[in-house]
Amino acid sequence: xxxxxxxxxxxxxxxxxxxxxxxxxxxxxxxxxxxxxxxxxxxxxxxxxxxxxxxxxxxxxxxxxxxxxxxxxxxxxxxxxxxxxxxxxxxxxxxxxxxxxxxxxxxxxxxxxxxxxxxxxxxxxxxxxxxxxxxxxxxxxxxxxxxxxxxxxxxxxxxxxxxxxxxxxxxxxxxxxxxxxxxxxxxxxxxxxxxxxxxxxxxxxxxxxxxxxxxxxxxxxxxxxxxxxxxx
Amino acid sequence: xxxxxxxxxxxxxxxxxxxxxxxxxxxxxxxxxxxxxxxxxxxxxxxxxxxxxxxxxxxxxxxxxxxxxxxxxxxxxxxxxxxxxxxxxxxxxxxxxxxxxxxxxxxxxxxxxxxxxxxxxxxxxxxxxxxxxxxxxxxxxxxxxxxxxxxxxxxxxxxxxxxxxxxxxxxxxxxxxxxxxxxxxxxxxxxxxxxxxxxxxxxxxxxxxxxxxxxxxxxxxxxxxxxxxxxxxxxxxxxxxxxxxxxxxxxxxxxxxxxxxxxxxxxxxxxxxxxxxxxxxxxxx
Amino acid sequence: xxxxxxxxxxxxxxxxxxxxxxxxxxxxxxxxxxxxxxxxxxxxxxxxxxxxxxxxxxxxxxxxxxxxxxxxxxxxxxxxxxxxxxxxxxxxxxxxxxxxxxxxxxxxxxxxxxxxxxxxxxxxxxxxxxxxxxxxxxxxxxxxxxxxxxxxxxxxxxxxxxxxxxxxxxxxxxxxxxxxxxxxxxxxxxxxxxxxxxxxxxxxxxxxxxxxxxxxxxxxxxxxxxxxxxxxxxxxxxxxxxxxxxxxxxxx
Numbered sequence: 001x002x003x004x005x006x007x008x009x010x011x012x013x014x015x016x017x018x019x020x021x022x023x024x025x026x027x028x029x030x031x032x033x034x035x036x037x038x039x040x041x042x043x044x045x046x047x048x049x050x051x052x053x054x055x056x057x058x059x060x061x062x063x064x065x066x067x068x069x070x071x072x073x074x075x076x077x078x079x080x081x082x083x084x085x086x087x088x089x090x091x092x093x094x095x096x097x098x099x100x101x102x103x104x105x106x107x108x109x110x111x112x113x114x115x116x117x118x119x120x121x122x123x124x125x126x127x128x129x130x131x132x133x134x135x136x137x138x139x140x141x142x143x144x145x146x147x148x149x150x151x152x153x154x155x156x157x158x159x160x161x162x163x164x165x166x167x168x169x170x171x172x173x174x175x176x177x178x179x180x181x182x183x184x185x186x187x188x189x190x191x192x193x194x195x196x197x198x199x200x201x202x203x204x205x206x207x208x209x210x211x212x213x214x215x216x217x218x219x220x221x222x223x224x225x226x227x228x229x230x231x232x
Numbered sequence: 233x234x235x236x237x238x239x240x241x242x243x244x245x246x247x248x249x250x251x252x253x254x255x256x257x258x259x260x261x262x263x264x265x266x267x268x269x270x271x272x273x274x275x276x277x278x279x280x281x282x283x284x285x286x287x288x289x290x291x292x293x294x295x296x297x298x299x300x301x302x303x304x305x306x307x308x309x310x311x312x313x314x315x316x317x318x319x320x321x322x323x324x325x326x327x328x329x330x331x332x333x334x335x336x337x338x339x340x341x342x343x344x345x346x347x348x349x350x351x352x353x354x355x356x357x358x359x360x361x362x363x364x365x366x367x368x369x370x371x372x373x374x375x376x377x378x379x380x381x382x383x384x385x386x387x388x389x390x391x392x393x394x395x396x397x398x399x400x401x402x403x404x405x406x407x408x409x410x411x412x413x414x415x416x417x418x419x420x421x422x423x424x425x426x427x428x429x430x431x432x433x434x435x436x437x438x439x440x441x442x443x444x445x446x447x448x449x450x451x452x453x454x455x456x457x458x459x460x461x462x463x464x465x466x467x468x469x470x471x472x473x474x475x476x477x478x479x480x481x482x483x484x485x486x487x488x489x490x491x492x493x494x495x496x497x498x499x500x501x502x503x504x505x506x507x508x509x510x511x512x513x514x515x516x517x
Numbered sequence: 518x519x520x521x522x523x524x525x526x527x528x529x530x531x532x533x534x535x536x537x538x539x540x541x542x543x544x545x546x547x548x549x550x551x552x553x554x555x556x557x558x559x560x561x562x563x564x565x566x567x568x569x570x571x572x573x574x575x576x577x578x579x580x581x582x583x584x585x586x587x588x589x590x591x592x593x594x595x596x597x598x599x600x601x602x603x604x605x606x607x608x609x610x611x612x613x614x615x616x617x618x619x620x621x622x623x624x625x626x627x628x629x630x631x632x633x634x635x636x637x638x639x640x641x642x643x644x645x646x647x648x649x650x651x652x653x654x655x656x657x658x659x660x661x662x663x664x665x666x667x668x669x670x671x672x673x674x675x676x677x678x679x680x681x682x683x684x685x686x687x688x689x690x691x692x693x694x695x696x697x698x699x700x701x702x703x704x705x706x707x708x709x710x711x712x713x714x715x716x717x718x719x720x721x722x723x724x725x726x727x728x729x730x731x732x733x734x735x736x737x738x739x740x741x742x743x744x745x746x747x748x749x750x751x752x753x754x755x756x757x758x759x760x761x762x763x764x765x766x767x768x769x
Contacts, residue, residue, distance in 0.1 A: 014753075016760070017756075017757030017760050017761075018757070018760055018761060018764060060748050060749055060752055061749065061752065061753040062749055062753050062755065084731065084745050085549070085732075088731055088746070105703065106699035106700070106702065107700060107703045108703060376591075379592075380591070380592045380595055382595065382629060383629075384599075384625050384627075384628040384629025385625065385629075387628040387633070388621045388624065388625045388628060391624055391635065391638065391639075395618055395620055395621065395639070395656075395657050396618075459633075460633055460634060460638075461633050462634050462635050462636050463635050
């Protein structure tokens with residue numbers, strides 16, 4: 001089976017022009033391959049570049065060296081060189097990302113935030129809202145919150161909104177950055193179930209999961225991310 | 233010609249000025265409804281008394297013409313009499329109060345009720361030639377709007393009337409489209425007279441002295457009053473019969489007869505009214 | 518790859534010795550929202566004016582669906598501006614007729630393209646006032662009695678009523694209270710998605726750009742120093758100026 005997402009010699013460094021051009025290498029020579037139905041947990045000490053790798057995979061950070069190959073619309077797409085419009089298209093159809101923090105949009109109701117990616121993929125509005133509502137219920141977010149913008153929600157509530165938004169469309173590739181960090185045990189179990197269902201449906205999942213219980217429950221294997229030498 | 237004033241050229245203006253005005257008139261006739269600038273001269277009467285109309289009349293008048301001058305429909309108001317006398321003195325032309333006898337009719341605020349003929353010319357006195365002036369004060373911009381036939385703004389004005397009053401409240405100087413191209417001010421004639429401009433047999437000339445503009449409508453040209461499909465143009469007249477000639481299809485003036493609220497509605501076109509009264513008299517005898 | 522609606526290449530313009538635009542390329546496809554950011558005087562507004570045909574560049578080309586905008590006659594350009602294009606000014610007073618009612622302001626573009634049915638025009642005006650969250654009973658009020666935010670929403674309604682394909686927006690939230698800004702941004706965001714609008718928005722508000730734009734161009738002294746995917750440019754800025762711009766934003 002061919003991987004749906006793989007990197008070849010991926011490297012990433014930051015140049016801080018405001019700090020006199022300080023050069024900080026973060027990733028180097030990363031070769032990662034993830035197959036459909038598989039969950040890979042990134043593994044490494046704090047500051048090793050796990051989050052940076054995730055952001056590179058999503059295209060949120062530009063790629064320094066190497067390639068990021070995504071199976072998109074039945075062909076290989078190099079995210080490192082793809083133009084912005086193609087990246088947006090890949091994010092709409094193929095590549096999902098659940099970050100640790102919800103970027104709150106003023107005045108937009110929780111239900112609409114979750115339904116938005118579904119509507120962008122062409123689902124009818126009513127159907128999208130129904131699916132959003134069902135998922136929010138499943139994540140124990142009470143109905144009375146669905147119509148409110150999540151700006152005033154607690155961290156755990158916001159995270160569940162974020163998870164609902166990420167899981168709703170059923171992306172073939174899903175990136176999860178600390179999906180259970182601020183959740184209680186009951187909700188962690190629900191997230192585990194969601195991840196297992198996504199895997200069963202053929203999704204490839206890459207996660208940063210510090211919670212050992214969750215990691216053991218969902219990860220098929222670990223992928224080591226090692227800190228780069230500053231002098232590199 | 234012997235009766236005219238010494239020291240003045242025929243019809244007061246010098247021939248070079250007349251030629252300049254005639255050129256403007258020809259251009260105006262060639263582009264119906266389009267305003268042509270012209271070098272308006274100082275006239276021996278103040279702006280607002282018909283200086284534009286007088287210059288146009290002076291430029292087209294010949295010794296054999298018969299001139300009629302009306303002001304608000306009447307031949308016997310100060311302004312009408314003054315202008316008539318002016319041309320009697322400087323051109324020695326015949327004058328008349330009868331529309332049917334005139335070859336040139338200079339008018340302020342009315343079109344005669346009697347249909348004008350091909351061998352007649354009507355000259356309108358115009359205070360403000362620019363129909364968009366109240367909506368767009370910049371002349372450069374109104375010129376551009378005319379050039380591009382961009383007349384949405386005028387409809388906005390009519391929209392505002394309907395929104396505010398339930399109907400288009402413009403009762404005079406009601407804007408028209410000439411020949412399907414130029415938006416034009418018909419001068420402050422009552423909206424009632426607008427339909428008379430449409431495909432009129434006579435040549436219609438417009439002169440604005442202070443604003444120094446001339447425009448024209450050649451005979452048999454389409455002249456449509458602006459309106460909305462669901463608020464069509466309707467000429468308005470007082471719902472009465474003329475107290476003198478009993479006419480029910482002419483434009484009426486309201487005349488206050490005493491201090492006790494007494495009033496009378498009579499034809500604004502005095503010649504037309506007198507003619508009807510004479511006909512009725514004859515029929516009765 | 519879809520062909521861009523608007524495609525400009527090599528735009529260069531100098532005001533005397535001061536360069537306003539230097540070799541700027543920009544394009545925008547259907548349904549795309551593109552932000553142009555940079556500080557005051559960086560050439561953002563000039564770029565918008567050149568792209569919309571209001572100002573001629575010294576060099577370069579602007580194509581609208583393959584048509585040369587710069588070679589277009591004024592009549593054609595004006596027609597474009599009131600049909601397929603829209604322009605939202607920073608100051609709503611520049612884009613509204615203050616002596617004309619709200620309804621008349623919205624209706625003007627319809628009447629300019631030939632609408633002659635009062636009832637339909639009014640119905641359309643009412644529906645647009647509702648879309649921009651202005652009460653129906655304000656339809657006959659003059660815009661000068663409106664707050665700044667309401668005036669700006671009215672300007673947006675007036676611009677969008679003829680369903681343009683591309684809307685130029687010049688600092689649409691400039692000079693408004695923060696709470697009013699958020700409401701306006703949300704409105705622009707939802708309307709542009711709902712109508713599949715292409716929007717070219719000039720702003721110096723990085724947060725607004727992040728919220729609205731698919732792509733972003735960073736301008737400095739007439740030069741596009743960096744461009745790309747909005748979140749990538751803002752989260753992983755490469756050019757020193759972009760790094761400065763991003764790091765200068767106060768986090769709330």
